[in-house]
Amino acid sequence: MTTDTDLHTLTGAYALHALPDEERELFEQHLNACGSCAEEVTEFTATAARLAAAAAVTPRPAMRNRVLQRVTTVRQVAPFVPRTPSAAALRRRIPQLALAACLAATAALGGVAVWEHHRAENAAAEERQARRQTDELAAVLGAPDAVSRRVPLEDGASATLVVSRTRDRAVLVAADMVTPPRGKVYQLWYEQEGTMRPAGLMDADRTHQAVPLSGSANSASAVGITVEPAGGSARPTSAPLAVVPLPT
Template sequence: MTADADLHTLTGAYALHALSDEERARFTRHLSACRPCAQEVAEFTATTAKLAAAVAVTPRPDMKRDVLRRAATVRQVSPHTRAPRPAGTFRRRMPRLVAAACLALAVGLGGVTVGEHRRAEDTATEARRARQATDELIAVLGAPDAVTRRVPLDGGADASLVLSAARDKALLVASGMSAPPRGKVYQLWYDVDGTMRPAGLMDAHRTTQAVLLTGSPNSASAVGITVEPAGGSARPTTAPLALVTLPA
Protein backbone atom coordinates (compact mmCIF):
# COMPACT_ATOMS: atom_id res chain seq x y z
CA MET A 1 0.00 0.00 0.00
CA THR A 2 1.31 3.43 -0.90
CA ALA A 3 2.26 5.60 2.10
CA ASP A 4 0.74 9.07 2.44
CA ALA A 5 4.14 10.69 1.90
CA ASP A 6 4.48 8.91 -1.46
CA LEU A 7 1.15 9.99 -2.92
CA HIS A 8 2.65 13.17 -4.36
CA THR A 9 4.95 11.05 -6.57
CA LEU A 10 2.09 9.22 -8.32
CA THR A 11 0.83 12.00 -10.60
CA GLY A 12 2.43 10.57 -13.74
CA ALA A 13 1.35 6.99 -12.99
CA TYR A 14 -2.20 8.20 -12.27
CA ALA A 15 -2.39 10.04 -15.61
CA LEU A 16 -1.18 6.89 -17.39
CA HIS A 17 -3.71 4.63 -15.59
CA ALA A 18 -0.76 2.67 -14.17
CA LEU A 19 -2.06 2.31 -10.60
CA SER A 20 -3.91 -0.59 -9.02
CA ASP A 21 -7.61 -0.03 -8.36
CA GLU A 22 -6.91 0.47 -4.66
CA GLU A 23 -4.07 2.94 -5.26
CA ARG A 24 -6.07 4.83 -7.86
CA ALA A 25 -9.05 5.22 -5.51
CA ARG A 26 -6.78 6.47 -2.74
CA PHE A 27 -4.99 8.92 -5.01
CA THR A 28 -8.31 10.20 -6.38
CA ARG A 29 -9.31 11.12 -2.84
CA HIS A 30 -5.92 12.78 -2.37
CA LEU A 31 -6.47 14.96 -5.46
CA SER A 32 -9.49 16.67 -3.94
CA ALA A 33 -7.27 18.09 -1.18
CA CYS A 34 -4.00 18.65 -3.08
CA ARG A 35 -4.11 21.42 -5.68
CA PRO A 36 -0.46 21.00 -6.86
CA CYS A 37 -1.05 17.32 -7.61
CA ALA A 38 -4.31 18.10 -9.41
CA GLN A 39 -2.51 20.65 -11.58
CA GLU A 40 0.32 18.23 -12.36
CA VAL A 41 -2.12 15.46 -13.28
CA ALA A 42 -3.86 17.85 -15.68
CA GLU A 43 -0.50 18.68 -17.30
CA PHE A 44 0.50 15.03 -17.58
CA THR A 45 -2.87 14.15 -19.12
CA ALA A 46 -2.46 16.87 -21.73
CA THR A 47 1.10 15.72 -22.41
CA THR A 48 -0.11 12.13 -22.85
CA ALA A 49 -2.56 13.25 -25.51
CA LYS A 50 0.17 15.16 -27.34
CA LEU A 51 2.47 12.14 -27.08
CA ALA A 52 -0.19 9.96 -28.68
CA ALA A 53 -0.56 12.43 -31.55
CA ALA A 54 3.20 12.70 -31.93
CA VAL A 55 3.80 8.98 -32.46
CA ALA A 56 0.66 8.14 -34.45
CA VAL A 57 1.17 7.14 -38.09
CA THR A 58 -1.60 7.06 -40.73
CA PRO A 59 -1.83 3.59 -42.34
CA ARG A 60 -1.38 3.43 -46.12
CA PRO A 61 -4.65 3.43 -48.12
CA ASP A 62 -4.46 -0.22 -49.20
CA MET A 63 -3.75 -1.51 -45.67
CA LYS A 64 -7.32 -2.73 -45.08
CA ARG A 65 -7.34 -4.75 -48.31
CA ASP A 66 -4.02 -6.43 -47.48
CA VAL A 67 -5.05 -7.21 -43.89
CA LEU A 68 -8.33 -8.82 -45.00
CA ARG A 69 -6.55 -10.85 -47.68
CA ARG A 70 -3.92 -12.14 -45.27
CA ALA A 71 -6.32 -12.79 -42.39
CA ALA A 72 -7.63 -15.93 -44.07
CA THR A 73 -4.11 -17.44 -44.16
CA VAL A 74 -3.14 -16.77 -40.54
CA ARG A 75 -3.83 -19.47 -37.94
CA GLN A 76 -5.68 -18.20 -34.91
CA VAL A 77 -3.82 -18.41 -31.60
CA SER A 78 -5.51 -20.09 -28.66
CA PRO A 79 -6.56 -17.77 -25.83
CA HIS A 80 -3.79 -17.14 -23.33
CA THR A 81 -4.53 -16.64 -19.67
CA ARG A 82 -2.20 -15.07 -17.16
CA ALA A 83 -1.83 -15.91 -13.52
CA PRO A 84 -3.60 -13.37 -11.30
CA ARG A 85 -1.40 -10.60 -9.89
CA PRO A 86 -0.99 -10.25 -6.12
CA ALA A 87 -3.29 -7.65 -4.62
CA GLY A 88 -1.84 -4.16 -4.33
CA THR A 89 0.88 -4.63 -6.94
CA PHE A 90 1.74 -1.85 -9.36
CA ARG A 91 0.14 -2.52 -12.77
CA ARG A 92 1.64 -0.74 -15.74
CA ARG A 93 -1.16 -0.09 -18.22
CA MET A 94 -0.88 2.31 -21.12
CA PRO A 95 -3.65 4.89 -21.40
CA ARG A 96 -6.10 4.44 -24.26
CA LEU A 97 -4.64 7.31 -26.24
CA VAL A 98 -1.08 5.99 -26.06
CA ALA A 99 -2.21 2.42 -26.74
CA ALA A 100 -4.08 3.64 -29.81
CA ALA A 101 -1.01 5.54 -30.94
CA CYS A 102 1.21 2.48 -30.54
CA LEU A 103 -1.30 0.37 -32.50
CA ALA A 104 -1.42 2.93 -35.29
CA LEU A 105 2.36 3.05 -35.28
CA ALA A 106 2.71 -0.72 -35.49
CA VAL A 107 0.08 -1.06 -38.22
CA GLY A 108 1.34 1.90 -40.21
CA LEU A 109 4.91 0.67 -40.19
CA GLY A 110 4.22 -3.05 -40.26
CA GLY A 111 2.09 -3.39 -43.40
CA VAL A 112 4.09 -4.77 -46.33
CA THR A 113 3.30 -6.39 -49.63
CA VAL A 114 3.53 -10.20 -49.60
CA GLY A 115 6.66 -11.43 -51.36
CA GLU A 116 8.80 -8.35 -50.76
CA HIS A 117 11.03 -10.16 -48.27
CA ARG A 118 13.79 -7.61 -47.99
CA ARG A 119 11.38 -4.73 -47.67
CA ALA A 120 9.46 -6.70 -45.04
CA GLU A 121 12.64 -7.20 -42.99
CA ASP A 122 13.54 -3.52 -43.25
CA THR A 123 10.02 -2.49 -42.27
CA ALA A 124 9.96 -4.91 -39.33
CA THR A 125 13.27 -3.51 -38.09
CA GLU A 126 11.95 0.01 -38.40
CA ALA A 127 8.77 -0.97 -36.57
CA ARG A 128 10.75 -2.55 -33.71
CA ARG A 129 12.85 0.59 -33.34
CA ALA A 130 9.74 2.77 -33.40
CA ARG A 131 8.02 0.62 -30.76
CA GLN A 132 11.17 0.67 -28.61
CA ALA A 133 11.32 4.46 -28.85
CA THR A 134 7.63 4.68 -27.95
CA ASP A 135 8.16 2.41 -24.94
CA GLU A 136 10.99 4.66 -23.75
CA LEU A 137 8.80 7.75 -24.11
CA ILE A 138 6.00 6.13 -22.14
CA ALA A 139 8.43 4.93 -19.45
CA VAL A 140 9.64 8.49 -18.85
CA LEU A 141 6.12 9.91 -18.86
CA GLY A 142 4.90 7.27 -16.41
CA ALA A 143 7.91 7.32 -14.06
CA PRO A 144 6.80 7.86 -10.43
CA ASP A 145 9.23 10.77 -10.03
CA ALA A 146 8.39 12.44 -13.36
CA VAL A 147 7.83 16.19 -13.30
CA THR A 148 6.60 18.37 -16.16
CA ARG A 149 7.48 21.91 -17.19
CA ARG A 150 5.72 24.06 -19.76
CA VAL A 151 8.00 25.31 -22.55
CA PRO A 152 7.25 28.92 -23.58
CA LEU A 153 7.02 29.09 -27.39
CA ASP A 154 5.74 31.80 -29.73
CA GLY A 155 3.23 31.44 -32.55
CA GLY A 156 0.65 29.39 -30.69
CA ALA A 157 2.91 26.36 -30.28
CA ASP A 158 2.52 24.23 -27.17
CA ALA A 159 5.29 22.14 -25.61
CA SER A 160 6.00 20.32 -22.38
CA LEU A 161 9.24 18.99 -20.93
CA VAL A 162 8.99 15.82 -18.84
CA LEU A 163 11.93 14.91 -16.60
CA SER A 164 12.63 11.72 -14.64
CA ALA A 165 15.72 11.85 -12.44
CA ALA A 166 15.40 8.15 -11.59
CA ARG A 167 15.47 7.17 -15.27
CA ASP A 168 18.00 9.89 -16.04
CA LYS A 169 15.94 10.95 -19.06
CA ALA A 170 14.09 14.00 -20.34
CA LEU A 171 11.32 14.12 -22.95
CA LEU A 172 10.02 17.04 -25.00
CA VAL A 173 6.48 16.82 -26.39
CA ALA A 174 5.59 19.66 -28.79
CA SER A 175 2.59 20.46 -30.96
CA GLY A 176 1.75 23.26 -33.36
CA MET A 177 5.37 24.23 -33.99
CA SER A 178 6.04 26.07 -37.21
CA ALA A 179 8.51 24.51 -39.61
CA PRO A 180 12.08 25.84 -39.27
CA PRO A 181 13.52 27.89 -42.15
CA ARG A 182 14.71 25.94 -45.18
CA GLY A 183 18.02 24.25 -44.43
CA LYS A 184 17.55 24.66 -40.70
CA VAL A 185 16.50 22.44 -37.79
CA TYR A 186 15.40 22.86 -34.20
CA GLN A 187 18.14 21.63 -31.86
CA LEU A 188 17.83 20.80 -28.16
CA TRP A 189 20.49 21.62 -25.57
CA TYR A 190 21.37 20.95 -21.95
CA ASP A 191 22.86 23.83 -19.97
CA VAL A 192 25.57 22.19 -17.83
CA ASP A 193 27.58 24.61 -15.69
CA GLY A 194 26.99 27.40 -18.19
CA THR A 195 27.98 25.30 -21.23
CA MET A 196 25.32 24.30 -23.78
CA ARG A 197 25.65 20.63 -24.70
CA PRO A 198 23.78 19.07 -27.68
CA ALA A 199 20.76 17.00 -26.62
CA GLY A 200 19.24 16.01 -29.96
CA LEU A 201 17.45 17.32 -33.04
CA MET A 202 13.75 17.73 -33.72
CA ASP A 203 12.14 16.49 -36.94
CA ALA A 204 11.98 19.48 -39.29
CA HIS A 205 9.00 17.97 -41.15
CA ARG A 206 6.70 17.43 -38.17
CA THR A 207 4.79 20.10 -36.28
CA THR A 208 3.75 17.62 -33.58
CA GLN A 209 6.37 15.30 -32.15
CA ALA A 210 7.87 13.70 -29.06
CA VAL A 211 11.66 13.76 -28.66
CA LEU A 212 13.67 11.82 -26.08
CA LEU A 213 16.66 14.03 -25.32
CA THR A 214 20.10 12.44 -25.60
CA GLY A 215 22.41 12.56 -22.62
CA SER A 216 21.74 12.95 -18.92
CA PRO A 217 19.53 15.76 -17.59
CA ASN A 218 20.54 15.19 -13.97
CA SER A 219 23.59 17.44 -14.17
CA ALA A 220 21.85 20.13 -16.26
CA SER A 221 20.28 23.33 -14.96
CA ALA A 222 18.16 24.07 -18.04
CA VAL A 223 17.03 22.85 -21.47
CA GLY A 224 17.12 25.16 -24.50
CA ILE A 225 15.87 25.12 -28.09
CA THR A 226 17.68 26.93 -30.92
CA VAL A 227 17.50 27.07 -34.71
CA GLU A 228 20.62 25.52 -36.26
CA PRO A 229 21.86 24.44 -39.71
CA ALA A 230 20.56 21.06 -40.88
CA GLY A 231 22.48 18.32 -39.11
CA GLY A 232 22.91 20.40 -35.96
CA SER A 233 25.77 22.36 -34.41
CA ALA A 234 28.40 21.64 -31.80
CA ARG A 235 27.57 24.97 -30.11
CA PRO A 236 24.47 27.17 -30.39
CA THR A 237 24.68 29.70 -33.23
CA THR A 238 21.42 31.54 -32.44
CA ALA A 239 19.67 32.86 -29.35
CA PRO A 240 17.40 30.28 -27.67
CA LEU A 241 13.76 30.20 -28.76
CA ALA A 242 13.04 28.83 -25.29
CA LEU A 243 15.02 28.11 -22.14
CA VAL A 244 13.41 26.01 -19.39
CA THR A 245 14.93 25.75 -15.95
CA LEU A 246 15.10 22.20 -14.68
CA PRO A 247 14.03 21.27 -11.14
CA ALA A 248 16.81 21.06 -8.59
Protein backbone atom coordinates in the same frame (compact mmCIF):
# COMPACT_ATOMS: atom_id res chain seq x y z
CA MET B 1 -16.92 33.61 -23.05
CA THR B 2 -19.17 34.19 -20.03
CA THR B 3 -17.67 35.17 -16.72
CA ASP B 4 -19.44 32.35 -14.87
CA THR B 5 -17.62 29.58 -16.80
CA ASP B 6 -15.91 27.14 -14.44
CA LEU B 7 -12.28 27.46 -15.47
CA HIS B 8 -11.41 24.24 -13.65
CA THR B 9 -13.29 22.30 -16.33
CA LEU B 10 -11.09 23.55 -19.18
CA THR B 11 -7.89 21.66 -18.36
CA GLY B 12 -8.49 18.88 -20.89
CA ALA B 13 -9.40 21.23 -23.74
CA TYR B 14 -6.40 23.42 -22.94
CA ALA B 15 -4.00 20.45 -22.97
CA LEU B 16 -5.34 19.48 -26.40
CA HIS B 17 -5.10 23.10 -27.69
CA ALA B 18 -8.84 23.17 -28.33
CA LEU B 19 -9.69 26.48 -26.64
CA PRO B 20 -10.43 29.68 -28.59
CA ASP B 21 -7.90 32.46 -28.14
CA GLU B 22 -9.95 34.43 -25.59
CA GLU B 23 -10.67 31.38 -23.45
CA ARG B 24 -7.04 30.26 -23.65
CA GLU B 25 -5.76 33.65 -22.46
CA LEU B 26 -8.24 33.71 -19.57
CA PHE B 27 -7.43 30.12 -18.60
CA GLU B 28 -3.67 30.79 -18.68
CA GLN B 29 -4.17 33.64 -16.21
CA HIS B 30 -6.09 31.23 -14.00
CA LEU B 31 -3.43 28.54 -14.51
CA ASN B 32 -0.69 30.72 -13.02
CA ALA B 33 -2.57 30.83 -9.70
CA CYS B 34 -4.11 27.34 -9.60
CA GLY B 35 -1.74 24.51 -8.71
CA SER B 36 -4.33 21.76 -9.12
CA CYS B 37 -5.20 22.86 -12.66
CA ALA B 38 -1.51 23.14 -13.56
CA GLU B 39 -0.92 19.58 -12.37
CA GLU B 40 -3.98 18.32 -14.26
CA VAL B 41 -2.87 20.07 -17.47
CA THR B 42 0.55 18.43 -17.16
CA GLU B 43 -1.03 14.99 -16.75
CA PHE B 44 -3.37 15.53 -19.71
CA THR B 45 -0.51 16.82 -21.88
CA ALA B 46 1.74 13.88 -21.03
CA THR B 47 -1.04 11.38 -21.69
CA ALA B 48 -1.96 12.98 -25.02
CA ALA B 49 1.68 12.99 -26.10
CA ARG B 50 2.10 9.35 -25.10
CA LEU B 51 -0.97 8.30 -27.07
CA ALA B 52 0.03 10.38 -30.09
CA ALA B 53 3.55 8.96 -30.09
CA ALA B 54 2.29 5.39 -29.89
CA ALA B 55 -0.05 5.98 -32.81
CA ALA B 56 2.30 8.01 -34.97
CA VAL B 57 5.61 6.19 -34.97
CA THR B 58 4.52 2.64 -35.84
CA PRO B 59 4.69 1.82 -39.57
CA ARG B 60 1.48 0.68 -41.23
CA PRO B 61 1.13 -3.14 -40.90
CA ALA B 62 0.11 -3.41 -44.55
CA MET B 63 3.35 -1.79 -45.71
CA ARG B 64 5.51 -4.06 -43.57
CA ASN B 65 3.62 -7.19 -44.60
CA ARG B 66 3.83 -6.24 -48.28
CA VAL B 67 7.59 -5.72 -48.13
CA LEU B 68 8.21 -8.96 -46.24
CA GLN B 69 5.98 -10.88 -48.63
CA ARG B 70 7.89 -9.57 -51.64
CA VAL B 71 11.15 -10.78 -50.11
CA THR B 72 9.82 -14.34 -49.99
CA THR B 73 8.55 -14.35 -53.59
CA VAL B 74 11.40 -12.71 -55.53
CA ARG B 75 14.22 -15.05 -56.51
CA GLN B 76 17.79 -13.95 -55.93
CA VAL B 77 19.17 -16.56 -58.33
CA ALA B 78 17.53 -17.84 -61.47
CA PRO B 79 16.38 -21.48 -61.21
CA PHE B 80 18.75 -24.10 -62.55
CA VAL B 81 17.60 -25.64 -65.86
CA PRO B 82 19.24 -28.97 -66.84
CA ARG B 83 21.00 -28.84 -70.15
CA THR B 84 19.43 -30.88 -72.91
CA PRO B 85 20.47 -31.22 -76.54
CA SER B 86 17.49 -29.18 -77.71
CA ALA B 87 18.26 -26.42 -75.24
CA ALA B 88 21.89 -26.36 -76.33
CA ALA B 89 20.85 -26.18 -79.97
CA LEU B 90 18.45 -23.38 -79.16
CA ARG B 91 21.13 -21.39 -77.40
CA ARG B 92 23.40 -21.69 -80.43
CA ARG B 93 20.69 -20.04 -82.56
CA ILE B 94 20.18 -17.08 -80.20
CA PRO B 95 22.03 -13.96 -81.39
CA GLN B 96 24.67 -12.64 -79.00
CA LEU B 97 22.71 -9.46 -78.30
CA ALA B 98 19.62 -11.44 -77.29
CA LEU B 99 21.73 -13.65 -75.03
CA ALA B 100 23.24 -10.54 -73.45
CA ALA B 101 19.73 -9.19 -72.86
CA CYS B 102 18.75 -12.42 -71.11
CA LEU B 103 21.82 -12.19 -68.87
CA ALA B 104 21.04 -8.56 -68.10
CA ALA B 105 17.47 -9.45 -67.18
CA THR B 106 18.72 -12.17 -64.85
CA ALA B 107 21.10 -9.72 -63.20
CA ALA B 108 18.31 -7.16 -62.86
CA LEU B 109 16.10 -9.74 -61.17
CA GLY B 110 18.84 -10.40 -58.67
CA GLY B 111 19.21 -6.65 -58.14
CA VAL B 112 15.49 -6.30 -57.42
CA ALA B 113 15.74 -9.08 -54.88
CA VAL B 114 18.65 -7.37 -53.13
CA TRP B 115 16.77 -4.03 -53.16
CA GLU B 116 13.65 -5.66 -51.71
CA HIS B 117 15.76 -7.34 -49.05
CA HIS B 118 17.40 -4.06 -48.06
CA ARG B 119 14.04 -2.30 -47.99
CA ALA B 120 12.64 -4.98 -45.70
CA GLU B 121 15.67 -4.63 -43.43
CA ASN B 122 15.22 -0.85 -43.33
CA ALA B 123 11.53 -1.21 -42.51
CA ALA B 124 12.32 -3.63 -39.69
CA ALA B 125 15.05 -1.30 -38.34
CA GLU B 126 12.66 1.68 -38.44
CA GLU B 127 10.05 -0.34 -36.57
CA ARG B 128 12.57 -1.34 -33.89
CA GLN B 129 13.65 2.29 -33.49
CA ALA B 130 10.03 3.44 -33.29
CA ARG B 131 9.29 0.88 -30.58
CA ARG B 132 12.37 1.94 -28.61
CA GLN B 133 11.30 5.58 -28.82
CA THR B 134 7.77 4.75 -27.72
CA ASP B 135 9.13 2.73 -24.80
CA GLU B 136 11.37 5.65 -23.77
CA LEU B 137 8.46 8.08 -23.91
CA ALA B 138 6.23 5.77 -21.89
CA ALA B 139 8.96 5.17 -19.29
CA VAL B 140 9.49 8.90 -18.64
CA LEU B 141 5.90 10.15 -18.97
CA GLY B 142 4.59 7.30 -16.83
CA ALA B 143 7.32 7.39 -14.17
CA PRO B 144 5.98 7.88 -10.62
CA ASP B 145 8.46 10.69 -9.99
CA ALA B 146 7.87 12.50 -13.32
CA VAL B 147 7.72 16.28 -12.93
CA SER B 148 7.15 18.88 -15.63
CA ARG B 149 7.59 22.51 -16.52
CA ARG B 150 5.77 24.35 -19.31
CA VAL B 151 7.01 27.49 -21.06
CA PRO B 152 5.34 29.54 -23.83
CA LEU B 153 7.22 30.03 -27.09
CA GLU B 154 6.77 32.54 -29.93
CA ASP B 155 3.71 32.52 -32.19
CA GLY B 156 1.54 30.66 -29.69
CA ALA B 157 3.75 27.57 -29.45
CA SER B 158 4.61 25.93 -26.15
CA ALA B 159 7.07 23.42 -24.76
CA THR B 160 6.56 21.16 -21.75
CA LEU B 161 9.63 19.48 -20.28
CA VAL B 162 8.98 16.25 -18.36
CA VAL B 163 11.80 14.77 -16.27
CA SER B 164 12.19 11.52 -14.34
CA ARG B 165 15.15 11.65 -11.99
CA THR B 166 15.04 7.93 -11.20
CA ARG B 167 15.30 7.11 -14.91
CA ASP B 168 17.73 9.97 -15.58
CA ARG B 169 15.78 10.89 -18.72
CA ALA B 170 13.70 13.80 -20.04
CA VAL B 171 11.01 14.28 -22.70
CA LEU B 172 10.09 17.52 -24.46
CA VAL B 173 6.43 17.84 -25.49
CA ALA B 174 6.07 20.56 -28.14
CA ALA B 175 2.79 22.04 -29.36
CA ASP B 176 1.94 24.40 -32.24
CA MET B 177 5.56 24.66 -33.37
CA VAL B 178 6.14 26.81 -36.45
CA THR B 179 7.73 24.86 -39.30
CA PRO B 180 11.44 25.77 -39.39
CA PRO B 181 12.90 27.39 -42.52
CA ARG B 182 13.80 25.11 -45.42
CA GLY B 183 17.01 23.22 -44.69
CA LYS B 184 16.72 23.90 -40.95
CA VAL B 185 15.66 21.82 -37.95
CA TYR B 186 14.92 22.40 -34.27
CA GLN B 187 17.70 20.96 -32.14
CA LEU B 188 17.53 20.22 -28.42
CA TRP B 189 20.40 20.77 -26.00
CA TYR B 190 21.22 19.98 -22.39
CA GLU B 191 22.81 22.91 -20.58
CA GLN B 192 25.49 21.75 -18.17
CA GLU B 193 27.65 24.23 -16.31
CA GLY B 194 27.18 26.85 -19.02
CA THR B 195 27.93 24.44 -21.88
CA MET B 196 25.36 23.12 -24.35
CA ARG B 197 25.56 19.46 -25.37
CA PRO B 198 23.40 17.94 -28.14
CA ALA B 199 20.30 16.10 -26.91
CA GLY B 200 18.42 15.30 -30.13
CA LEU B 201 16.54 16.70 -33.12
CA MET B 202 12.86 17.45 -33.57
CA ASP B 203 10.85 16.37 -36.60
CA ALA B 204 10.72 19.43 -38.87
CA ASP B 205 7.41 18.30 -40.43
CA ARG B 206 5.43 17.95 -37.18
CA THR B 207 3.95 20.84 -35.19
CA HIS B 208 2.99 18.59 -32.25
CA GLN B 209 5.43 15.99 -31.01
CA ALA B 210 7.00 14.35 -27.98
CA VAL B 211 10.77 13.90 -28.20
CA PRO B 212 12.86 11.80 -25.78
CA LEU B 213 16.13 13.60 -25.12
CA SER B 214 19.33 11.62 -25.49
CA GLY B 215 21.79 11.51 -22.62
CA SER B 216 21.67 12.08 -18.88
CA ALA B 217 19.10 14.53 -17.56
CA ASN B 218 20.36 14.53 -13.97
CA SER B 219 23.68 16.10 -14.95
CA ALA B 220 21.98 19.06 -16.68
CA SER B 221 20.35 22.22 -15.35
CA ALA B 222 18.22 23.21 -18.34
CA VAL B 223 17.15 22.28 -21.88
CA GLY B 224 17.59 24.65 -24.82
CA ILE B 225 15.94 24.78 -28.25
CA THR B 226 17.74 26.30 -31.26
CA VAL B 227 17.32 26.38 -35.03
CA GLU B 228 20.16 24.53 -36.75
CA PRO B 229 21.08 23.28 -40.24
CA ALA B 230 19.41 20.00 -41.23
CA GLY B 231 21.22 17.14 -39.54
CA GLY B 232 22.06 19.20 -36.46
CA SER B 233 25.17 20.93 -35.17
CA ALA B 234 27.91 20.04 -32.71
CA ARG B 235 27.42 23.44 -31.05
CA PRO B 236 24.53 25.94 -31.18
CA THR B 237 24.77 28.29 -34.16
CA SER B 238 21.80 30.48 -33.24
CA ALA B 239 20.34 32.12 -30.16
CA PRO B 240 18.06 29.76 -28.20
CA LEU B 241 14.33 30.03 -28.85
CA ALA B 242 13.91 28.97 -25.24
CA VAL B 243 15.89 27.65 -22.30
CA VAL B 244 13.74 25.56 -19.98
CA PRO B 245 15.13 24.94 -16.48
CA LEU B 246 14.76 21.31 -15.43
CA PRO B 247 11.82 20.96 -13.03
CA THR B 248 12.57 19.72 -9.55
